[in-house]
Amino acid sequence: MRKKLSVFIIILGIMIALYPFMEQGFTWYWQKRLLKDWDNRDAVEAYRVMDDLMLTEFTYEDEEEEKERAPLTPQGEMLGILIIESIDLRLPIISGLNETNLKIGISFLEETAKFGEFGNTVIAGHRGHSYGRLLNRLNEVTVDDEVIISTDKGDFKYKVTNVLIVEPEDIQVLFTDKKEKMLSIVTCEPVFNPTLRLIVQARLEE
Numbered sequence: 001m002r003k004k005l006s007v008f009i010i011i012l013g014i015m016i017a018l019y020p021f022m023e024q025g026f027t028w029y030w031q032k033r034l035l036k037d038w039d040n041r042d043a044v045e046a047y048r049v050m051d052d053l054m055l056t057e058f059t060y061e062d063e064e065e066e067k068e069r070a071p072l073t074p075q076g077e078m079l080g081i082l083i084i085e086s087i088d089l090r091l092p093i094i095s096g097l098n099e100t101n102l103k104i105g106i107s108f109l110e111e112t113a114k115f116g117e118f119g120n121t122v123i124a125g126h127r128g129h130s131y132g133r134l135l136n137r138l139n140e141v142t143v144d145d146e147v148i149i150s151t152d153k154g155d156f157k158y159k160v161t162n163v164l165i166v167e168p169e170d171i172q173v174l175f176t177d178k179k180e181k182m183l184s185i186v187t188c189e190p191v192f193n194p195t196l197r198l199i200v201q202a203r204l205e206e
Contacts, residue, residue: 076094076095076096076098076101076107077094077095077096078092078093079093079094079095079108079115079151080092080093080115080150080151080152081093081148081149081150082105082123082148082149082185083148083149083150084141084147084148085148086141086142086146087132087137087138088132088137089132089135089137089138091105091106091134091135092104092105092106093105093106093107093108093123094106094107094108095107095108095110096108097109102125102126103126105125105134106123106124106125106135107123107124107125108121108122109122109123109124112174113182115151115156115183116149116153116156116204117181118178118179118180118181119176119178119180119181119182120174120182120183120184121181121182121184122174122183122184122186123184123185124185124186124187125185125186125187126187126188127187127188127189127194127198129191129192134187135185135187136191138185138187138198138200139163139189141160142160142163143161143162143163144159144160145159145160146158146159146160147159147183147200147202149183156183156204157204157205158183158203158204158205160200160201161201161202161203162199163200164198164199164200164201165189165196165197165198165199166196166197167196167197168195168196168197170197173199173201174186174199176201180203181203181204182204183201183202183203183204184200184201185199185200185201186198
């Protein structure tokens with residue numbers, strides 16, 4: 001009994017001695033977390049708007065109707081082309097987040113880092129129901145695949161570092177170290193009746 005009591009007192013003493021450091025560590029963590037959230041508040045709001053738009057599912061019927069109507073006009077500037085050779089993908093990247101742009105190609109979240117800059121560049125698109133339509137095959141992308149953003153300023157070549165499936169509200173995965181140059185491609189998961197988000201993350205190769 002005395003031995004157990006002695007051990008308890010020793011452990012209690014260690015915990016008391018370490019408490020200021022533990023408290024400082026927790027304080028530091030929350031300071032960093034809150035400051036990071038504040039710095040990214042515009043991107044967070046843009047991501048929420050994007051998520052709402054992506055809830056408007058792009059159905060097979062939409063794809064069939066497109067063949068019968070006049071082509072849609074992009075509502076924004078053409079910024080470049082998203083190229084992923086491993087899934088035979090080439091899509092236009094358009095500035096401005098709206099349903100029209102998402103039906104044509106990929107939308108760039110203007111509140112995030114520009115291509116090739118430090119931080120996280122976020123682009124998003126629908127997953128068409130037809131094979132190869134829009135980001136239909138994004139789930140086939142694997143780590144180390146090459147992703148190219150081709151612009152009038154040159155090609156930005158990224159290497160895939162992670163493929164994630166997350167809840168729609170899990171936006172912390174989009175906050176990266178601003179000392180890195182990252183790209184995140186966001187779409188819905190699964191293709192039919194999507195409830196989750198598929199995110200492909202890649203790092204710029206320099």
